[in-house]
Amino acid sequence: xxxxxxxxxxxxxxxxxxxxxxxxxxxxxxxxxxxxxxxxxxxxxxxxxxxxxxxxxxxxxxxxxxxxxxxxxxxxxxxxxxxxxxxxxxxxxxxxxxxxxxxxxxxxxxxxxxxxxxxxxxxxxxxxxxxxxxxxxxxxxxxxxxxxxxxxxxxxxxxxxxxxxxxxxxxxxxxxxxxxxxxxxxxxxxxxxxxxxxxxxxxxxxxxxxxxxxxxxxxxxxxxxxxxxxxxxxxxxxxxxxxxxxxxxxxxxxxxxxxxxxxxxxxxxxxxxxxxxxxxxxxxxxxxxxxxxxxxxxxxxxxxxxxxxxxxxxxxxxxxxxxxxxxxxxxxxxxxxxxxxxxxxxxxxxxxxxxxxxxxxxxxxxxxxxxxxxxxxxxxxxxxxxxxxxxxxxxxxxxxxxxxxxxxxxxxxxxxxxxxxxxxxxxxxxxxxxxxxxxxxxxxxxxxx
Numbered sequence: 046x047x048x049x050x051x052x053x054x055x056x057x058x059x060x061x062x063x064x065x066x067x068x069x070x071x072x073x074x075x076x077x078x079x080x081x082x083x084x085x086x087x088x089x090x091x092x093x094x095x096x097x098x099x100x101x102x103x104x105x106x107x108x109x110x111x112x113x114x115x116x117x118x119x120x121x122x123x124x125x126x127x128x129x130x131x132x133x134x135x136x137x138x139x140x141x142x143x144x145x146x147x148x149x150x151x152x153x154x155x156x157x158x159x160x161x162x163x164x165x166x167x168x169x170x171x172x173x174x175x176x177x178x179x180x181x182x183x184x185x186x187x188x189x190x191x192x193x194x195x196x197x198x199x200x201x202x203x204x205x206x207x208x209x210x211x212x213x214x215x216x217x218x219x220x221x222x223x224x225x226x227x228x229x230x231x232x233x234x235x236x237x238x239x240x241x242x243x244x245x246x247x248x249x250x251x252x253x254x255x256x257x258x259x260x261x262x263x264x265x266x267x268x269x270x271x272x273x274x275x276x277x278x279x280x281x282x283x284x285x286x287x288x289x290x291x292x293x294x295x296x297x298x299x300x301x302x303x304x305x306x307x308x309x310x311x312x313x314x315x316x317x318x319x320x321x322x323x324x325x326x327x328x329x330x331x332x333x334x335x336x337x338x339x340x341x342x343x344x345x346x347x348x349x350x351x352x353x354x355x356x357x358x359x360x361x362x363x364x365x366x367x368x369x370x371x372x373x374x375x376x377x378x379x380x381x382x383x384x385x386x387x388x389x390x391x392x393x394x395x396x397x398x399x400x401x402x403x404x405x406x407x408x409x410x411x412x413x414x415x416x417x418x419x420x421x422x423x424x425x426x427x428x429x430x431x432x433x434x435x436x437x438x439x440x441x442x443x444x445x446x447x448x449x450x451x452x453x454x455x456x457x458x459x460x461x462x463x464x465x466x467x468x469x470x471x472x473x474x475x476x477x478x479x480x481x482x483x484x485x486x487x488x489x490x491x492x493x494x
Contacts, residue, residue, distance in 0.1 A: 046196050047093045048185070053192040060085050089192050096188040096195045102128035102160075105137070105182050107203040113171045114210045116299075121167040121179070121203075130158045136185040136194075137165065142205070144173040171207040174314070176362040179203040208361045209311070213299045214319045214478040221323075221482055244272050279494050280346040280385055281324045281485065282332040283317040284375070285310070285360065286393035287341060290400070292365035295425060298475045309422055310365045312477050313392040316420075319478040320390070320485060321356055324348075327489065332387075333359060338368040340378050346387065372403050376410040383415065388494050390481070391419045396427070396451060401458050408467055416494050418468040420481055425474075427451045468493075 061082060068078035106124045113119040127133055138151040147169040156163045171177075185196045245261055248268030261269040291310035296302060317333060324331040325348050332346030333356045342359050344352075370393065379389065389411065395401040404419075411417060426448045436442055459469035468488075472480045488494060 047096070047188075048194040048196055050187065050192055050194050053089065056085070056192070088190070092188045092190045092192045096186070096193060099129075099133070099186050099195055100184065100197045103135075103156075103184065103197075103199070105184070105199050105201065107179065107201055109202070110204045110206060111179075113169075113205065113207045115171055115174045115207055116210050118168060118170045121169060123165040123167060123182075124162045125154060125156045125165060126160050126162045127156050127158065128160050132157050133186055138183040138185075139167060139179065140181040140183070141169060141179065142177040144175070144177065144207070145169045145171050145205075171205070174207045174209050174311075174361055175364070177205040177207070179205055206358070206361060208357055209315050209318060210299075211315060211319055211322075214315050215322070217476065217479045218319055218323065218482050221479065221486060245269050246272055278328055278330055278348070279489070280330045280332060280383075280387035281320070282334060282346060282379075282383070282387055282389050283320055284389060284391045284393070285313050285317050285333070285335045285363065286337075286370055286391070287335050287363050287365050288337045288370040289365065289367050290370070290394040290397065292367075293394075293424075295422070295474050308365060309394065310363065312422065312474060314360055314363060316392060316478045316481045317360060318357060320481050321353055323482045323485065325353060327486075329489075331356065334375075334379070335360060335363055336370060336375050337366050338371045339374060343378075343382065345382075370400065372400070373407045373410075376407050380410050380414070383411075386415055386494065388416045388418065388485070388488060390485070391417070392481075393419070393421065394424070395419070395421055395458060396424055396455060398454070405458070405461055405465070408462070409465060412466045416468070416488070417466070418470070418484060418488065419462060420470055420472050420484065421455065422474055422477060423455075423471045424451070427455070 064078040064081050068075040068082075104126050107121060111119075111121060121139070123137070125135065125137070132155055134153060134155050136151050136153055139147075141147060147167065149168075152165065152167065154163060154165050179201050182199050182201055183196065184199060185194050187194055245258055246269070248257065248262075248270045252268075252270045256270050256272075258269045258271045287310060291308060291313060293309050294306040295309055295312065297304055297307045297311075321331040321333070328348070330346035330348050331352070333342070333344040335341040341363070344356055344359055383389075393404075395404055408417060426444060428448055429452055430445055430449045436445065455471065459471075462469045468484075470480075470484055
């Protein structure tokens with residue numbers, strides 16, 4: 046599509062306006078003026094016609110999948126080519142999603158002729174995680190005489206994946222893995238005999254009767270003892286609640302008190318990925334389940350970089366939906382899918398009394414076989430009296446009393462779940478990832494699994 050250029054507008058101001066004025070004011074000079082205007086019009090049409098085929102064979106390509114991290118600057122790699130003999134200068138613009146910020150709306154790139162590729166990098170910063178599609182780009186090239194700007198639109202097929210930025214969380218969790226004398230996750234002797242069978246050996250007087258292998262004893266005619274080893278690769282599953290309760294907003298620790306707020310689901314996603322990274326360092330198998338009113342995604346526990354990438358791709362675009370979680374269906378699903386005893390960590394909200402009652406009523410479907418740990422992010426304003434900000438009005442008094450009542454209900458819920466063998470813990474938003482990993486390491490150290 047031809048667009049008048051600034052040069053054309055200047056020539057119109059320099060030729061069309063004066064000669065049209067002269068033709069109207071001096072009839073004798075009118076024929077000459079009309080000839081000049083006709084020649085000028087013919088030249089502009091010829092210049093436009095010569096440019097119509099400038100985009101034949103022009104191509105713009107990008108990678109099928111481009112990965113970013115939320116709030117971290119990145120770039121798009123584009124490759125342009127055109128079959129003409131000489132170099133041509135193009136102005137390119139991209140139809141980026143609104144979640145992407147870019148310092149420039151267009152760029153000028155010189156593309157060599159003969160179909161040789163020219164690389165271009167487009168700086169941008171995504172502000173929200175998820176999956177987006179880059180489907181179009183716009184090109185403009187000047188006509189041979191510079192009177193027109195020829196524009197066209199080309200199709201692109203590139204998927205933009207924006208992952209959570211885990212640098213702050215990993216930096217906080219890294220202290221748990223420092224190999225120092227008194228802090229950190231250290232290589233130390235494991236307490237207990239474990240549950241994995243290792244071998245048979247001769248009986249010694251300190252062995253207990255429950256460790257005697259009676260069939261082997263009867264066959265050999267002398268006491269034989271079973272030897273167990275501490276489990277080396279345990280299965281860890283994180284259950285991420287993507288229902289309406291996870292859509293509530295909390296303070297983003299990375300942005301500070303006055304920064305933009307994020308959803309609770311955003312914090313859950315970060316904690317799940319950081320826990321997966323920690324489990325891989327410990328040699329455990331990590332799995333993932335997301336749920337709302339049904340199970341959305343299920344990734345069976347495994348390890349390795351490829352598996353971690355799969356988990357990240359599964360959860361990076363997860364968004365909260367306006368549904369109520371169905372814990373009975375979730376527990377039935379897990380009971381059928383998980384045969385080996387595993388650690389099941391639930392990142393959910395149980396401050397709703399009805400949902401808490403439903404969770405407690407059906408958790409026995411899995412609590413007898415698996416080790417269940419419920420991590421509940423402490424909602425804003427919920428806590429004991431005299432621990433929040435200073436009271437300045439009567440409304441603050443009633444608000445603090447309401448927070449005290451809700452906090453007591455959560456403690457009662459935790460006591461009720463512990464009676465059923467479910468471990469319950471309140472997590473602070475500011476240190477959510479570190480506390481989740483710390484609970485996992487403590488469970489592993491105590492060999493509760």
